[in-house]
Amino acid sequence: MLAQIGQKIMALVQQGVFTPAKPLPSERVLCEQFSVTRITLREALGQLASQGIIYSEPRRGWFVSPPRLVYNPLKRSHFHTMIKEQGRTSQTEVIEARQLTVINSICKSLGLPVGSSVYCVRRLRRIDERPVLYVEHYINPAIFPALLQNDLTQSLTDIYHANYNIHYGRVRFTMIPVAIPTQAISALKLSAGSPVLSIIRVNRDQNNRIIDCDYEYWRHDAIQIDVEI
Amino acid sequence: MLAQIGQKIMALVQQGVFTPAKPLPSERVLCEQFSVTRITLREALGQLASQGIIYSEPRRGWFVSPPRLVYNPLKRSHFHTMIKEQGRTSQTEVIEARQLTVINSICKSLGLPVGSSVYCVRRLRRIDERPVLYVEHYINPAIFPALLQNDLTQSLTDIYHANYNIHYGRVRFTMIPVAIPTQAISALKLSAGSPVLSIIRVNRDQNNRIIDCDYEYWRHDAIQIDVEI
DNA sequence: GAGTGGTCTAGACCACTGG
DNA sequence: CAGTGGTCTAGACCACTCC
Numbered sequence: 001m002l003a004q005i006g007q008k009i010m011a012l013v014q015q016g017v018f019t020p021a022k023p024l025p026s027e028r029v030l031c032e033q034f035s036v037t038r039i040t041l042r043e044a045l046g047q048l049a050s051q052g053i054i055y056s057e058p059r060r061g062w063f064v065s066p067p068r069l070v071y072n073p074l075k076r077s078h079f080h081t082m083i084k085e086q087g088r089t090s091q092t093e094v095i096e097a098r099q100l101t102v103i104n105s106i107c108k109s110l111g112l113p114v115g116s117s118v119y120c121v122r123r124l125r126r127i128d129e130r131p132v133l134y135v136e137h138y139i140n141p142a143i144f145p146a147l148l149q150n151d152l153t154q155s156l157t158d159i160y161h162a163n164y165n166i167h168y169g170r171v172r173f174t175m176i177p178v179a180i181p182t183q184a185i186s187a188l189k190l191s192a193g194s195p196v197l198s199i200i201r202v203n204r205d206q207n208n209r210i211i212d213c214d215y216e217y218w219r220h221d222a223i224q225i226d227v228e229i
Numbered sequence: 230m231l232a233q234i235g236q237k238i239m240a241l242v243q244q245g246v247f248t249p250a251k252p253l254p255s256e257r258v259l260c261e262q263f264s265v266t267r268i269t270l271r272e273a274l275g276q277l278a279s280q281g282i283i284y285s286e287p288r289r290g291w292f293v294s295p296p297r298l299v300y301n302p303l304k305r306s307h308f309h310t311m312i313k314e315q316g317r318t319s320q321t322e323v324i325e326a327r328q329l330t331v332i333n334s335i336c337k338s339l340g341l342p343v344g345s346s347v348y349c350v351r352r353l354r355r356i357d358e359r360p361v362l363y364v365e366h367y368i369n370p371a372i373f374p375a376l377l378q379n380d381l382t383q384s385l386t387d388i389y390h391a392n393y394n395i396h397y398g399r400v401r402f403t404m405i406p407v408a409i410p411t412q413a414i415s416a417l418k419l420s421a422g423s424p425v426l427s428i429i430r431v432n433r434d435q436n437n438r439i440i441d442c443d444y445e446y447w448r449h450d451a452i453q454i455d456v457e458i
Numbered sequence: 459g460a461g462t463g464g465t466c467t468a469g470a471c472c473a474c475t476g477g
Numbered sequence: 478c479a480g481t482g483g484t485c486t487a488g489a490c491c492a493c494t495c496c
Contacts (some may be wrong), residue, residue, distance in 0.1 A: 003421050026481060039268060047422040051408040059474045059482050070353055082473055102325055179280040192232050193276040225404040229303055229450040229458060255462060266486055288463050288493045
């Protein structure tokens with residue numbers, strides 16, 4: 001029965017009866033329609049959610065997931081351009097930007113001595129209003145002096161290029177499904193323990209110097225990774 | 230309370246009280262320990278599972294997830310070598326191998342006319358006995374005549390090289406979290422609707438010809454993707 | 459055959475959202 | 478303030494695994 005409910009809801013999504021535009025009917029309504037308990041119904045909804053077909057905004061309702069963004073982590077392209085090319089709209093929001101002393105693993109990623117102080121920029125990025133990516137950029141301040149005085153809602157790629165004449169070279173990334181870190185919960189409108197896709201990227205410039213590293217946390221249902229070499 | 234149970238179990242995993250060696254105590258025992266209902270307990274277990282910390286084998290019990298395999302989809306390396314380098318053991322099992330007429334999307338991936346007949350090899354791969362990867366290889370028979378007469382538990386890379394003098398060149402892959410396809414359910418010992426990581430790879434040879442494509446379905450908790458260029 | 463996880467019922471209270 | 482999802486209780490039966 002659990003599987004049947006899942007298939008029925010999936011069919012309604014594919015038929016366009018349920019759309020990303022408005023929430024699904026309330027759980028109590030769906031219970032009645034399928035003649036099951038809320039527990040059972042929620043189990044089915046949860047399975048669809050873990051497949052990325054629907055998602056819930058806490059205490060607001062269940063929604064059909066919009067199409068995934070096609071994302072190539074090897075291309076350090078402009079976020080907004082990439083989104084626009086796929087017919088979507090995007091926003092960037094700076095949550096915090098400051099210099100701080102960071103933990104050893106980040107120093108190591110950046111190739112700096114332990115206990116180094118670096119720029120940290122925390123941003124939230126949305127696609128079609130929906131928050132999909134929480135990212136922390138850790139940036140070598142020796143390479144980008146006074147970086148924080150720029151408008152950080154802009155593309156870092158642009159700032160690097162325009163103000164410092166630096167552009168991206170080699171990239172290395174690690175991708176792993178994890179539980180959402182606490183600092184990202186409210187921004188991404190998820191709940192503690194939600195699975196997200198963590199992508200840690202170490203970026204180099206044209207001279208092969210490590211210039212920054214990004215800790216990205218994506219909604220697991222928001223992207224499709226696409227890589228070609 | 231849900232979160233607390235999750236944290237307590239996670240702590241027990243980190244302390245090595247619960248290990249991959251044997252199942253966790255039964256749900257009914259854990260219920261009593263944490264003074265909650267089975268529904269609540271299972272909710273907590275489910276969250277840990279979706280984070281890849283534990284997993285269940287249907288009707289057998291809950292287990293601590295072994296460490297993830299570090300996997301670089303751009304390297305068409307030997308599966309067994311890669312596993313061995315990470316201190317693990319591996320097995321390959323051929324589920325089926327035959328020539329058949331395939332659907333258009335696969336023809337398109339292979340750059341063949343619609344309705345083409347190709348070799349299809351379905352295999353299951355295990356790490357330390359645990360099934361982690363179900364893969365369907367679709368192979369251009371014009372390039373590898375009589376391929377199916379080889380021992381297909383071996384590395385295809387080796388067979389290609391030794392018998393046809395062909396080795397891998399460029400690779401393109403798409404990665405997306407999806408529900409497990411029905412043909413892979415029993416092999417991977419998962420249940421319908423389980424989330425898995427689908428990696429579709431299109432492989433070329435040294436002369437940039439498309440030679441085969443792989444449809445891989447990984448347990449979502451079994452790998453960590455690592456790419457460097 | 460005992461024990462396990464998988465599924466399901468029929469309720470209940472709470473915290474929060476949105477008009 | 479009405480309605481929503483989030484959480485929780487206290488049971489039950491079934492299909493399967495393993496001894």
